[in-house]
Amino acid sequence: MKKLIRIEYLKLRKLKSLRAIFLIYAVISPLAIYAISSFITNFMGPFLPKDWSALQFPDVWPIAVYASSYFNVMMGVLAVIVISNEYNYKTFRQHVIDGLSIRQAIFSKFLVLLSFSLIITLYTFITGLIFGLVNTTSDATVLEGVESIAYYFLQTLCYFSFAFFLTVLLRKTAVSITIFILSFISETILGLILAYGGFQLIYAFMPLNAFSKLTPFPILKEMIAAGQERSGNVPYILDTPINFALCLAYMLVFFLIAYFTLKKRDL
Amino acid sequence: MNEILSTSGLKKSYKNTHALKDLNISVQKGQIYGILGPNGSGKTTTLGILLGVIKPDAGDFNWFENGSLDENRQNIGALLETPNFYPYLNAVDNLKIVAEIKSLKNISVRIQKVLERVDLWERRKTKFKAFSLGMKQRLAIASAILADPEVLVLDEPTNGLDPQGIAEIRSLILNIAKEGKTIIIASHILDEIEKMCTHVAILKDGSLITEGTLDELMLQEKILKINADNPQKLLDCIAEITDINLVRSEDDGILISVNEKTSAAQVNQMIAEKGIYLNALAVHRKNLESTFLEIINQ
Numbered sequence: 405m406k407k408l409i410r411i412e413y414l415k416l417r418k419l420k421s422l423r424a425i426f427l428i429y430a431v432i433s434p435l436a437i438y439a440i441s442s443f444i445t446n447f448m449g450p451f452l453p454k455d456w457s458a459l460q461f462p463d464v465w466p467i468a469v470y471a472s473s474y475f476n477v478m479m480g481v482l483a484v485i486v487i488s489n490e491y492n493y494k495t496f497r498q499h500v501i502d503g504l505s506i507r508q509a510i511f512s513k514f515l516v517l518l519s520f521s522l523i524i525t526l527y528t529f530i531t532g533l534i535f536g537l538v539n540t541t542s543d544a545t546v547l548e549g550v551e552s553i554a555y556y557f558l559q560t561l562c563y564f565s566f567a568f569f570l571t572v573l574l575r576k577t578a579v580s581i582t583i584f585i586l587s588f589i590s591e592t593i594l595g596l597i598l599a600y601g602g603f604q605l606i607y608a609f610m611p612l613n614a615f616s617k618l619t620p621f622p623i624l625k626e627m628i629a630a631g632q633e634r635s636g637n638v639p640y641i642l643d644t645p646i647n648f649a650l651c652l653a654y655m656l657v658f659f660l661i662a663y664f665t666l667k668k669r670d671l
Numbered sequence: 672m673n674e675i676l677s678t679s680g681l682k683k684s685y686k687n688t689h690a691l692k693d694l695n696i697s698v699q700k701g702q703i704y705g706i707l708g709p710n711g712s713g714k715t716t717t718l719g720i721l722l723g724v725i726k727p728d729a730g731d732f733n734w735f736e737n738g739s740l741d742e743n744r745q746n747i748g749a750l751l752e753t754p755n756f757y758p759y760l761n762a763v764d765n766l767k768i769v770a771e772i773k774s775l776k777n778i779s780v781r782i783q784k785v786l787e788r789v790d791l792w793e794r795r796k797t798k799f800k801a802f803s804l805g806m807k808q809r810l811a812i813a814s815a816i817l818a819d820p821e822v823l824v825l826d827e828p829t830n831g832l833d834p835q836g837i838a839e840i841r842s843l844i845l846n847i848a849k850e851g852k853t854i855i856i857a858s859h860i861l862d863e864i865e866k867m868c869t870h871v872a873i874l875k876d877g878s879l880i881t882e883g884t885l886d887e888l889m890l891q892e893k894i895l896k897i898n899a900d901n902p903q904k905l906l907d908c909i910a911e912i913t914d915i916n917l918v919r920s921e922d923d924g925i926l927i928s929v930n931e932k933t934s935a936a937q938v939n940q941m942i943a944e945k946g947i948y949l950n951a952l953a954v955h956r957k958n959l960e961s962t963f964l965e966i967i968n969q
């Protein structure tokens with residue numbers, strides 16, 4: 405496994421698109437956390453629960469992961485690039501020729517995606533931690549609400565699994581990126597249509613929507629409650645454990661389909 | 672261990688092509704084994720199967736008398752169809768990746784050695800995408816010999832190169848062969864196989880047409896199979912004719928060899944002059960060039 409990580413490191417460390425995307429993430433995600441927390445504080449006053457304070461523990465955690473989740477599509481594009489490169493350059497094939505087993509070659513891609521997830525999760529954790537430590541005035545502890553970070557970690561893996569799945573099926577970088585992005589748009593449109601017809605429950609079970617609900621808008625529950633009183637037609641939100649299990653299942657399915665497709669196919 | 676590779680009954684079909692039909696070949700240590708065949712005859716498919724990237728529909732192959740395990744490829748250096756490297760990395764960085772895959776020690780020393788050998792050391796910091804086709808091909812050979820493997824597998828190693836590039840690659844390969852390595856080369860160019868190989872297999876439409884040493888297949892003689900009502904008399908008569916040599920007697924006829932320029936009709940006449948009338952006369956085997964030309968022209 406160390407060998408596979410070394411191989412991946414050698415090929416990724418000089419990849420320009422990877423550097424650019426990680427740099428954007430590193431610079432903009434803290435700004436996004438800050439911007440979204442100000443927005444909620446300044447404009448959503450009526451919905452806010454008592455004692456709610458954007459950049460303090462524990463409320464900083466849901467905000468941090470919600471803001472960071474905006475970068476998932478971008479990170480997913482990076483995943484597509486990293487995997488489709490191996491097709492375009494035929495290096496996936498060459499690695500096997502040079503001596504890797506097909507399983508190792510696929511597994512090294514899982515390792516890359518896992519590392520990406522770990523890196524951005526850790527970064528978001530540190531950013532949230534710093535915001536919290538600087539701003540917290542109550543006696544809330546650091547660890548209160550920190551489970552949001554775990555949901556975010558799962559979410560990044562979920563998006564990566566979907567990117568992996570699409571890239572293995574489509575192979576070409578441009579096509580994969582386009583379909584990857586279009587999937588989000590088309591699922592949202594479908595969701596609106598379903599909602600219009602009163603089928604919010606079905607939408608709640610669709611993969612990309614389920615993934616996004618791992619890091620919901622920080623005061624979503626409160627807003628839904630308010631909406632319910634007014635019109636009654638509001639998004640259906642699965643209970644957190646159910647959604648967690650659903651996402652885990654989708655992730656496994658995407659990864660497994662990718663794995664077995666690659667395993668079966670000629671390189 | 673003398674048998675480097677053997678295959679038995681390899682088959683592979685794509686949707687509507689039988690790319691490979693029941694291939695059986697065997698390669699011994701130290702041979703420079705050419706797989707010769709026109710485009711689409713199944714050379715790349717064969718090598719792809721042997722290198723673990725194409726899954727055969729049926730059949731087995733056996734490297735180093737150790738089956739078809741992934742670990743066998745650690746001892747094989749290979750170039751399949753095109754040199755495959757990361758375009759945004761330079762020569763050294765690309766070879767470092769290969770070195771990791773092959774679990775090599777003394778990586779920088781090895782990399783310098785092979786890059787010097789293929790005359791790319793001066794260009795070691797140049798990105799792969801800026802390489803000319805010939806340089807790419809040379810880097811692929813450097814990569815193939817990086818681990819100092821027992822076997823090299825090269826698929827069309829001079830494809831697309833200009834005459835100078837072709838000459839460079841050929842002398843490089845012959846040079847490597849001198850170290851006693853076993854080399855398997857696929858090519859659609861007869862001249863290339865003739866100049867480099869000790870053994871040849873000719874492939875057409877996924878079938879093995881003939882296999883043998885280059886000397887056998889390059890025979891200046893033509894081998895004919897003949898028969899007559901009285902085979903013993905025929906044998907006696909052949910012994911008297913100086914232009915006809917007996918190869919061997921088989922159940923269904925007698926194999927003779929004649930000069931390549933002698934036609935079948937002339938053979939018939941020479942024997943008829945001795946009072947024996949043939950009831951069968953067929954060309955049994957021809958030399959490499961005529962076999963190959965026939966395949967290509969069909």
Ligand SMILES: Nc1ncnc2c1ncn2[C@@H]1O[C@H](COP(=O)(O)OP(=O)(O)O)[C@@H](O)[C@H]1O
Nearest residue numbers: 685686688690709710711712713714715716717
């Ligand atoms: N991936 C593929 N899909 C469909 N047909 C293929 C594929 N690869 C090879 N073929 C077909 O199989 C036959 C043998 O191809 P190949 O092994 O590449 O021949 P060669 O290397 O001798 O030129 C050809 O008819 C080719 O068109």
Ligand SMILES: [Mg+2]
Nearest residue numbers: 714715716827
């Ligand atoms: Mg070929």
